[in-house]
Amino acid sequence: MPPTSGTTSPPLDAPLPRKTRAFIVLVALLQGGLLYLAALGQQHGVWPFTELGARICWYTLVMTIPGIALLSAQDLRNWRLWQHVAASTLVFTALGSWAAWTATGAPALNLPPVLWSFGFTVAVGWFVALPWLQHRQLRGHWRAGYRDLFEHAWQNALTLALALLFVCVCWMVLGLWASLFALVKIQVFRDLFREQAFIYLATGVITGLGVLIGRTQHRAVQVMRQILFSLCTGLLPLLAGIALLFLLVLPFTGLQALWQTRSAAAILMSWVFGLVLFTNAVYQDGSVPPPYPRWLRRLVEAGLLSLPLHAALAGYAVILRIAQHGWTGQRFCAALLAMLALAYAMAYAFAVLRQRADRWLPHLANGNVVLSWVVIALAVLVNSPLLDPYRITVNSQIHRVANAASDAADQNLAFLRFDNGRRGYQAVQSLRENPAFTGSTARKLKLEQLLARTSRWSSTEPVEDHQDRQLTDLTQIRQHVTVAAGQAAPPEDWWQYLVRSQMLAGSCTQGNSNCVVSSNDLDGDGQLDVLLCSLNGEYAVACELQTRNRDGWYxxxxxxxxxxxxxxxxxVSQALRNGQIQTRPNRWPDLALPGDRRIHIRPSEEGLRPETRP
Structure with a gap:
């Protein structure tokens, strides 16, 4: 029989032919085998799996292309399925190649920040694009109705969730199987189930069976979906009410508390996307009547109208962070998510404002369709040279390094060197010709040591170099120890004690030291106390407190x-230099025990608050 041309299309819940069912399990087994092949090749040093770039491309293709076949296969003679597989292979190869280029080309790069963002954006783009591919495969064109996209998206999500649950349950059974026979000293099953080959191949087969269950047991999946939608129906008014309540209390609390946290944008965007998701679950494909009475429907609509304010606050929080500290890959992703949150918020608010008497939120479907293409486009662009987050990050941070003080610039170098892939390493290399480094022997030496590191936490500086740079002249030492603003300089005998005692392991009496000292009566006993802090570390501040008695400083x-x-x-460094140190007495004193023993109470966040509890 010749291949079908796709002029007729089966319904979405059409039963799968026997060959297609076998194909799904075999593809899942092949996927597990390909993952095992990569792991085995890397362990035994077999090319190309010894190359990081090749592994990134390999895993990108193995984790995406079989998934398209597993969730889309209906009639294996439908040439559109193979068109989509071929086209997707080209697209994901290009995206994986760009990620491989970014993550390679420099030693000792910190890969998780690069690869996690790549994996997340590719997974989101893959999931959003898959319903469009499935629609074209069945209908023969791209003009998808919202009902079809809705059905495909939720079917895919529930199928993947069911497959994951099935894998977990099967491995629990296998674990109990091995433990049961281990009771009678039969270890063969435990040894077998721990074999790497068995883990990969068995997980592949189990995943295929889980996908097959999700795609064939339509009634069970529909029941799961209805239960989930019912939960969302009950919770949506609560979410909408909380969103309104939050905006009502803001005039009384002010916005300053939001900007003082590092999680305001993430929480606000999570709330926006949560309301969007729950609204979609209640709205479904738009064919069902609204499940709420009029007053409750108005509450939900008011909550949707408040979404632009939540999204705008989230976006402003991201903008403030970028203005203070420049771009990073994480802030770039946050900015994109804030833009998406604002776009969804505006679309849903528009749907509320353009109501029709015969239908609830009639324009919601059109907004979702348009924004799905925006999500797909962004997923492709951020993993390409067109909208490369690391190019933007490097340009921003290099500008800050060139215009910042010496110590602040040095603290950003490690971030550029290790957390921004190839572009960050190349940017740090380019600083060799920067006047701020060529004019300072100490900074240039630090730059070369940073580039030569074999890991982020290692140091290439010989220990004996520290001894060579130890200073004994008080005039030179004072040049490397900054007196905090608004603080009096320590007494003269303290400086002599600094040389004799080698405080902080002598890190403040070296030619390249960077320390700050402040003088104050911290314990209120009428005696001057001196706090010396070393800012030489890249990720830590070490301080030492000195005071004196009749015998001198100690x-x-x-x-x-x-x-x-x-x-x-x-x-922190700037606050220490500005003398912005305050004392905060402990609410809970130490506990004294016989033998001069003490127990220090570390209070909880609530335990720090002095207000009286009822």
Whole structure:
């Protein structure tokens, strides 16, 4: 029989032919085998799996192309399926090649920031584009109605969720199987199930069977969908009411609290997308009447009208962060998500304003269709040279490095060097010719050491170099220890104590040291206390507190602040230089035990608050 031309199309819930069912399981098995082949080749040093770029392209294709076949295959003689497979292979090869170029070409790059954003955007674009491919495969054209796209999208989502659940349950059964026989000293099943080949191939077969269940058990999937939609129907008015309540309290609380957190944009965008998702689940394909009485429907519509304000606040929070600290890959993704959130918010608000008496939210479907193409386009553009987030990030951060103070610039270099792929490494290399580095031997040495590192946390600086640069002349030492603004300089005998005691392992008496000192009476005993902080670290600040008694100066304690990113390190360093230090007494004192033992109480966030609880 000749291949079908696609002039007739089966319904969406048409039963799958036997050959198609076998094809789905075999494709899933092949997918597991290809993943195993890559892992085995990497372990044994077999080309091309020894090359990171080749593995990125390989995994990109293996994780996307079989998925199209698994979720779309109906009639294997339909040539449109194979058209889509071939075209998708070309597209994902190009996207994977660009990601491979970005993640390679420099030693010791931090790959997760690059590859996670790539994987997320590709997965979202793949999922949104798949209903369009499925519609064309069945109908023969791209003019998809919203009903068809809605059915395909939810069918795909529930099928994937069911397959994941099926894989988890099957592996639980296999684990119990192995444990049961291990009770009688039969280890063969446990050893078999732990074999790498078995894990990959069995997971592939189980995934194929899970997809097959989702695509053949239409009634069960419909029941799952209706249960999910019923939950969304009950929760949507609550979400809308909370959104309105949040906007009502903002005039009384002010916006400053939002800008002081690092999660305002993420929470606001999550709320926008959550309302969008729940509204879609309630609206469905637009053919069902609204499930709410008039007053409750008005509450939902008011919540949708408030979405542009939530999205605008999220976008403004992202803009403030970018203005303060420049672009990063994470902030670029946040900016794109904020733009998408605002676009969806405007589309849904428009749907509320353009109501019709015979239909609830009549323009919602058109907005979703248009925005689906926007999502697909953005997923492609951000993984191409046209809208490369790392090009934008590098240009922004290099500009900040060139115009920042020496220490602030140095703190951003490690971020550029390790977290921005090939472009970041090349940008740091280009600083070799920058006057800010060519004119400073110390900064140029740090730059070369940064480029030569074999990992982010290693150091290529010899230990003996520290000893060679130890200073003993107080005049030179004072040049490397900054007195905090508004603070008096420490007494003269403290400077002599600094040389003798080698405070902070001598890190503040070296020729390349970067330290700040402040003088104050911190404990209120009438005696001057001196706090010396070393800012030499890239991600941590180390401080030492000195005070004196009748015998002279001595170390009273130490303090550290760890795990600071470039922006936080710059903020903390500037605050120390400006003398912006305040004391905060502990609400909960230490507990004293016999033998001069003490137990320090580390309070919770709520325990720090002094207000009285009822």
């Amino acid at each position: 170390q009273a304690g130490t303090a550290q602040l760890y795990s600071l990113d470039g922006a936080a390190m710059s903020e």
